[in-house]
Amino acid sequence: MTVRSLPRPLALAAAALLVLAPVAGCSSSGGSSSDKQPDTALALPADQEAEAVGGGTKPAFEPADVHLAVGGSVGVSLTSAPLPHGWQLSGEGDPAVLRRGADAKLSSCPPDSAGCGHTVRQTWTATAAGSTTLTWRYVDRASCKEPGNAASCKALAVKDVRVTVG
Structure with missing residues (x-):
């Protein structure tokens, strides 16, 4: 399995976000029904990086490339904070190549904790040889014409994960 993931500065920012989540008043959750670790794990860029890209102060996010064997899995972690902007999955890829599993909550926030976000891992399992792309959009939630869509x-930034199975 070969993985070309986020550029180093973005990977470090995403890792820092995951490490700092408990410091920000969030707690880890150990009771998920999807505790199995994926074969390949990625994290979407932190809100601060996505805001910078969305504001035009940094270059757009490069796509990540993941190579899996049939039966392998990829997990993508994202943090959702109660902000007007956030990551939303907009392209789930080809279901003939990847099957989406249950989301796993990796952290949560205590009640009434301002600004704390919870981290979720979305997971897909490779079901057949082929290629497909998973797409997340960093959106302005206040601009949505249809809730949850x-x-x-309005998209401020986009992150693609290209998955090749075979």
Whole structure:
């Protein structure tokens, strides 16, 4: 299995976000039904990086490339904070190549904790040889014409994960 993931500065920012989540008043959750670790794990860029890209102060996010064997899995972690902007999955890829599993909550926030976000891992399992792309959009939630529909929101940044199975 070969993985070309986020550029080093983005990977460090995403890792720092995951490490700092408990410091920000969030707690880890050990009771998920999806505790199995994926074969390949990626994290979407931190809100601060996505805001910078969305504001035009940094270059756009490079796609990540993941190579899996049939039966292998990829997990993508994202942090969702109660902000007007956030990551939303907008393209789940080809279901003939990847099957989406249950989301696993990796952290949560205590009640009434301002600004704390919870981290979720979305997981897909490779079911057949082929290629497909998973797409997340960093959107302005206040602009959504249809709640929960990322395609109806103004996109500030986009992150693609290209998955090749075989």
